[in-house]
Amino acid sequence: MRNRNLRWALTALTVVAAVFVAVGGPATAARWIDGGDIKPGSIPGRQTGDGAISANKLSRRARRALRGPSGARGASGATGPAGPAGPAGQNGARGPAGALNVADATGKVLGMFAGWYTSSGYYEIYTPEGALLTYEPSVSTDYPLTLAPPVLYYRSTDCSGTAYGIFTSYPVESAIMLGSPARPGAAIYVLQAGPPQSFTYESVKSASPSCTTSRGSTSSLLPARQAGTVPIVQKPFQLVPAG
Numbered sequence: 001m002r003n004r005n006l007r008w009a010l011t012a013l014t015v016v017a018a019v020f021v022a023v024g025g026p027a028t029a030a031r032w033i034d035g036g037d038i039k040p041g042s043i044p045g046r047q048t049g050d051g052a053i054s055a056n057k058l059s060r061r062a063r064r065a066l067r068g069p070s071g072a073r074g075a076s077g078a079t080g081p082a083g084p085a086g087p088a089g090q091n092g093a094r095g096p097a098g099a100l101n102v103a104d105a106t107g108k109v110l111g112m113f114a115g116w117y118t119s120s121g122y123y124e125i126y127t128p129e130g131a132l133l134t135y136e137p138s139v140s141t142d143y144p145l146t147l148a149p150p151v152l153y154y155r156s157t158d159c160s161g162t163a164y165g166i167f168t169s170y171p172v173e174s175a176i177m178l179g180s181p182a183r184p185g186a187a188i189y190v191l192q193a194g195p196p197q198s199f200t201y202e203s204v205k206s207a208s209p210s211c212t213t214s215r216g217s218t219s220s221l222l223p224a225r226q227a228g229t230v231p232i233v234q235k236p237f238q239l240v241p242a243g
Contacts, residue, residue, distance in 0.1 A: 099113075099243070104236075104237055105236055108233075110125050110237075112125065114132060128228075133188075134175075138235070141235075143184065144182060148165065150182075152165060152178070153221060154201060155202060157202045164221040164222065166218065176188070178207065179208070183230065187229055188227050188228050190227045192224065194223065198221065200216065
């Protein structure tokens with residue numbers, strides 16, 4: 001009985017083997033078995049060949065798990081040698097000259113130095129009120145020179161309203177001063193830029209600050225405004241840096 005059962009088992013095994021080969025053998029078995037048929041942990045590491053699984057076959061989670069912690073920061077390397085000096089740059093443009101003021105012998109600042117009038121060293125000074133005064137260098141005089149015509153013209157008969165002065169070759173800022181000479185404290189007038197006018201005047205102020213009724217016609221007139229008074233000065237003058 002025992003031998004009979006053994007012969008039956010061998011016969012069944014032979015039949016199964018024949019069927020396995022007939023349907024394609026291992027190739028067909030590979031199609032029948034997929035990842036879902038493999039039980040986790042059923043394939044031990046010793047049965048996996050070295051290098052059989054590449055990194056790109058792993059999941060992102062698996063690749064992140066393989067990453068170790070960051071190492072400590074290494075020490076800074078030694079400072080390298082200095083490089084060669086570069087070529088010299090071009091010289092920059094020269095800056096503007098510093099402004100100068102004119103001060104008298106007591107140190108009182110009269111205004112900004114505007115240059116020399118003629119080659120004789122006459123000082124031209126812009127006052128803070130915007131008038132241009134001209135002083136000769138001699139210490140014997142304490143008043144500015146009268147360059148602009150010392151006359152003011154009015155359309156009214158009593159020297160009221162707008163005063164006008166004659167525009168000549170001198171700058172409009174040139175001081176118009178009434179009196180000969182113009183003593184300290186005398187009013188200073190300067191012309192205001194604009195189109196020159198011609199009209200018949202009815203009164204004037206000239207060497208005397210008082211009003212004179214006088215009728216006449218003139219041209220090249222510009223309106224004038226008062227710009228301070230003639231300062232008290234003590235010569236000699238000196239040039240000092242502005243500011």
